Amino acid sequence: MNQFVTPSPLLPDAQGLFGSFGGRFVAETLMPLILSLQEEYDSAKQDPDFQRELAYFQSDYVGRPSPLYFAERLTEHFGGAKIYLKREELNHTGAHKINNCIGQVLLAKRMGKKRIIAETGAGMHGVATATVAARFGLDCVVYMGSTDIERQQPNVFRMKLLGAEVIPVTSGTGTLKDAMNEALRDWVTNIDDTFYIIGTVAGPHPYPAMVRDFQAVIGHETRRQMQEKEGRLPGSLIACIGGGSNAMGLFHPFLSDESVQMIGVEAGGKGVATGQHAASLNGGTPGVLHGNRTYLLQDEDGQIIDAHSISAGLDYPGIGPEHAWLHEQGRVEYVSATDDEALEAFQICCREEGIIPALETAHALAEVAKRAPTLPRDHLMVVNLSGRGDKDMMSVAHYLGDKFQ
Amino acid sequence: MSQTNSTVGIPRIERCFAALKAQNRPALVSYLTAGDPNPEASQRLLDGLPDTGVDIIELGMPFSDPMADGPAIQKAALRALEAGQTQVKTLSMVKRFREKNRDTPIVLMGYYNPIYRYGVERFLADAAEAGVDGLIVVDIPPEHDDELCTPAARHGIDFIRLATPTTDAKRLPRVLESASGFIYYVSVAGVTGVGAATPETIKRAVDTLKRHTTLPVAVGFGIRTPEQAATIGRFSDAVVVGSALVDCIERARTADEAVESVHGLARELAQSVRRCREEQAVS
Numbered sequence A: 001m002n003q004f005v006t007p008s009p010l011l012p013d014a015q016g017l018f019g020s021f022g023g024r025f026v027a028e029t030l031m032p033l034i035l036s037l038q039e040e041y042d043s044a045k046q047d048p049d050f051q052r053e054l055a056y057f058q059s060d061y062v063g064r065p066s067p068l069y070f071a072e073r074l075t076e077h078f079g080g081a082k083i084y085l086k087r088e089e090l091n092h093t094g095a096h097k098i099n100n101c102i103g104q105v106l107l108a109k110r111m112g113k114k115r116i117i118a119e120t121g122a123g124m125h126g127v128a129t130a131t132v133a134a135r136f137g138l139d140c141v142v143y144m145g146s147t148d149i150e151r152q153q154p155n156v157f158r159m160k161l162l163g164a165e166v167i168p169v170t171s172g173t174g175t176l177k178d179a180m181n182e183a184l185r186d187w188v189t190n191i192d193d194t195f196y197i198i199g200t201v202a203g204p205h206p207y208p209a210m211v212r213d214f215q216a217v218i219g220h221e222t223r224r225q226m227q228e229k230e231g232r233l234p235g236s237l238i239a240c241i242g243g244g245s246n247a248m249g250l251f252h253p254f255l256s257d258e259s260v261q262m263i264g265v266e267a268g269g270k271g272v273a274t275g276q277h278a279a280s281l282n283g284g285t286p287g288v289l290h291g292n293r294t295y296l297l298q299d300e301d302g303q304i305i306d307a308h309s310i311s312a313g314l315d316y317p318g319i320g321p322e323h324a325w326l327h328e329q330g331r332v333e334y335v336s337a338t339d340d341e342a343l344e345a346f347q348i349c350c351r352e353e354g355i356i357p358a359l360e361t362a363h364a365l366a367e368v369a370k371r372a373p374t375l376p377r378d379h380l381m382v383v384n385l386s387g388r389g390d391k392d393m394m395s396v397a398h399y400l401g402d403k404f405q
Numbered sequence B: 001m002s003q004t005n006s007t008v009g010i011p012r013i014e015r016c017f018a019a020l021k022a023q024n025r026p027a028l029v030s031y032l033t034a035g036d037p038n039p040e041a042s043q044r045l046l047d048g049l050p051d052t053g054v055d056i057i058e059l060g061m062p063f064s065d066p067m068a069d070g071p072a073i074q075k076a077a078l079r080a081l082e083a084g085q086t087q088v089k090t091l092s093m094v095k096r097f098r099e100k101n102r103d104t105p106i107v108l109m110g111y112y113n114p115i116y117r118y119g120v121e122r123f124l125a126d127a128a129e130a131g132v133d134g135l136i137v138v139d140i141p142p143e144h145d146d147e148l149c150t151p152a153a154r155h156g157i158d159f160i161r162l163a164t165p166t167t168d169a170k171r172l173p174r175v176l177e178s179a180s181g182f183i184y185y186v187s188v189a190g191v192t193g194v195g196a197a198t199p200e201t202i203k204r205a206v207d208t209l210k211r212h213t214t215l216p217v218a219v220g221f222g223i224r225t226p227e228q229a230a231t232i233g234r235f236s237d238a239v240v241v242g243s244a245l246v247d248c249i250e251r252a253r254t255a256d257e258a259v260e261s262v263h264g265l266a267r268e269l270a271q272s273v274r275r276c277r278e279e280q281a282v283s
């Protein structure tokens, strides 16, 4: 990193831009809605009642704060950096996704909306959305790619139990990007009564900033907890990246702390060189999709290329615009982990810590496996344990089945 | 509409609407996706449209992720991409069309990413040279005028704005500010090819738009039949038919049948639109 950059608390600008990334690239039909959402969000942020309500649901419903846990056995296993896990998998519904859903559903209620829609990949965001919709008595429709429905069956069932309608999306490869297209089509058709809860730091402004703000509770808690436990700042933060919400939530409160290194881990699939991956920053180029300018997997003609990852939650050909900006600024380092590396790290975490992580999260752990052994014992490393792996049992059984015969 | 000295330099879209105003009839605007069902048939479809009576041609630039389109146009984009359509091929289709036709305006319609990837300046220069008259880019609102709308004006290409049922009094001035060519009123809040508003609702919206702009107002989304086209054409300056034409391609068993069927429907629509205000005067 050449020069320390001003972090993004002041970004995005009035157009929703982080440098040249972000923006509001949506159909005119949606513009008035997006502008009023922004107004509502700006006023909610200033409203002590809204903040109080949010804090209440975060603690009593979600179960926050989540522990910052010293992973003693993982630390011994890798024999280097002192590893802490930020236990987002202990939240209600088993991932960080609900931090954002609680915030957005309170906004939806404030705006008098009666119907919630969402896209989902791994199904964790879908489950979190179905959960808050049930809690607030709102109708809920979740769009999910048909490929993902197959590989995340338990979550499909959970959503249905919670009263949501799950609509299979067969266009494209039937994964997250196609689900997002379909959710946008629903939204533009049902503008009056519907609130779209986007599940990551992507989409048109104000979503990237709003989702970031709701997820930033992860980083704020980590800062306080690390201060209590170690009396100093962490040396590095590591998180996996699908659209980038769990990573942004952990990173954002530390952007001004020059000494804190940050590493985002993209899904390398079968290897970035094979073309079968979901690493938009490491293997993509700038473009415009789903309401924002960011790095995308695309061909020469600007057609979007399907992503590949063992993990449904990372299987997306784009990334949140603020990450694209932080990448170009050099503030955050973006690396990738392959399917195989993630599976290996997944098993180490199960065996050493008795924690079954989500396959998404396993990508972050794969980077820990590479990096921790090279670091001194007084280096404090925080890994965002973004979700638990119950939903992945079928997929993992498919990949590792033979081993456990 | 032959080109005379006095009209040289006047943009084709403006010239077209002026001529139709003199005839007291609305324009028929057709939409097809470039490269659908394949490049060769698509060229024949395009080249034959003026003879059917189509006044303005919208040509879709296929995109892998058409968020604002319903199933019909989504499938058209997929057919075109599978048959190897690219931005370069779409522009050369227009160029070939222009070798034989100097008068019928062509508006390219699509999403920003393929243009952005091509390079905005390079795209505009190539489009102007090919004979493109206007652009409709669904995912660039006025807030992002500096991306494409302002540069397009420098190349003499109109940037056609969409107004929608959600465009209220507060929003309208913003939409009209940088609009040129004509205003495209999207008559339903939704995707292409699904649902339709009542003529009364549409008329109210068109009247409102006309109070705020001198640009012609075209109405699209949900217009499928010659009868609907005539009803809307009585009070709007143009009617746009897209999904119904695209459906003809999907239903056809061969490329020849697709060409025949699209041109057949276009001809019926054109006749209906030509007569729509006469009937009104009589009844």
Ligand SMILES: Cc1ncc(COP(=O)(O)O)c(C=O)c1O
Pocket (backbone or CB within 6 Å): A095, A096, A121, A122, A123, A124, A125, A199, A200, A201, A240, A241, A242, A243, A244, A245, A246, A247, A312, A313, A314, A358, A360, A361, A386, A387, A388
């Ligand atoms: C457990 C878990 N981690 C991470 C992700 C990736 O999303 P993001 O990058 O927005 O955190 C998902 C998405 O489904 C997830 O379920």
